[in-house]
Amino acid sequence: MKLCMIGTGYVGLVSGVCFSDLGNDVICVDKDLDKINLLKKGQVPIYEPGLSELVVKNYRNKKLKFSTNLKKSIQESDIIFICVGTPTKKGGTSADLSQIYNVAKEISLSINKFKIIITKSTVPVTTGDEIERIISKRNNKNRFSVVSNPEFLREGEAIRDFTYPDRIVIGSNDLKSNRVLKNLYSPLISKGAQYIHTSRRAAELIKYASNAFLATKVTFINEIANLCEKTGINVEDISIGMGLDKRIGSRFLRAGPAYGGSCFPKDTKAITSTANRFKTDLSVIKSVIRSNENRSNLLLSRVYEILNKKIKNKKITFLGVTFKANTDDMRDSSSLSMIPALSKKGAIIRYFDPTGYKKEFEKIKNVSFINNIKKSLIGSDLVIIHTEWNDFKSLNFKQIIKGKKFIIYDMRNIYSPSKIKSQGFKYFSIGR
């Protein structure tokens, strides 16, 4: 089948590449010329394990193309996936749908034969209705079908998640499109993915409800960790004890910093904003948002306590600054609020991240990137393990540090407290 992915970011690029690997002809379109030029040279603009190899393989065998020409790409394709961003509106909580509606307008000007138009982007309930309205201004409704097919992949595991999804959700009021999409996804269904056909609005809400639920689970265990710290309990015992209950499940029950990334923060806000629009109060999700927003401050106050409130001129090293491991994505990472706050108090911050220098800290005073884990640690007063990269999981701190020992604040509970303490380091972690 001929597919066009509009928006070649984390979702558009990964799903486009995976669809091409399944034998489809895919054009990935982006308005960002630099991104497209890089991809044409076989270079991948994002860090995602395994992606580069698949891009090169499928670009070489001509199953995958890259373009900035939206009209031509739409006209050459049967199925159009909208994969552009839906960030939070500036100064608000609702989703900014301007990229989606701009694309809908462009599609409406380019329809030359029947098209299935799919939102893979995460969009609030009724967005599909609006896309349909925009396109039907210039096109008869029998020339196109608007479908919702939310994407559930996780950055860092994106190829695996796309290839072996738990479920494929298709929201469509049109049976013909449903048949075509079931066929498109048949290689994944035959590997065990559940295929769910529902209404377009339900598919839109399934995505938001899922993300809000996962964010709730993370926030729940983070709050339980706060209680564990006060009561001398190891939160990991609680996670195991709870997680073994099949009704609860063990995933997303690991305490750590505030959740971040390109999805949970914006999607929790957007779903409450949608609910407000429909005069429904999603009070649980609202309190999750509040709790998560407070979490970075809570962890910062712990840092102040650990350093006896003497922050000025303290050398603090961050190991990892992205919102989680195996991605270069900085969107809404808790480091974005913690590092500036510590810098404001006079700390000297160094950071190491396996995905390199981050322009986000360019203008923050006394923040520097060190391109070597060991060098970033030497001379530190405090080391904050912010992200759970494998690179940080078996550091021999004692061997690295010959002289003055630093304090370790392990926000991911990577290390065993007794083992680190026995090496003579002061060690703090989350909820234990």
Ligand SMILES: NC(=O)c1ccc[n+]([C@@H]2O[C@H](COP(=O)([O-])OP(=O)(O)OC[C@H]3O[C@@H](n4cnc5c(N)ncnc54)[C@H](O)[C@@H]3O)[C@@H](O)[C@H]2O)c1
């Ligand atoms: N990142 C994730 O892990 C993830 C997972 C599931 C769902 N989603 C959802 O998928 C959507 C995309 O997320 P993302 O992280 O891939 O975003 P992204 O910012 O990485 O990529 C979006 C791309 O769209 C391009 N774009 C914008 N307007 C365009 C236009 N008119 N024509 C062509 N290209 C255009 C941008 O240049 C950008 O490259 C969002 O709604 C997000 O919530 C993301």
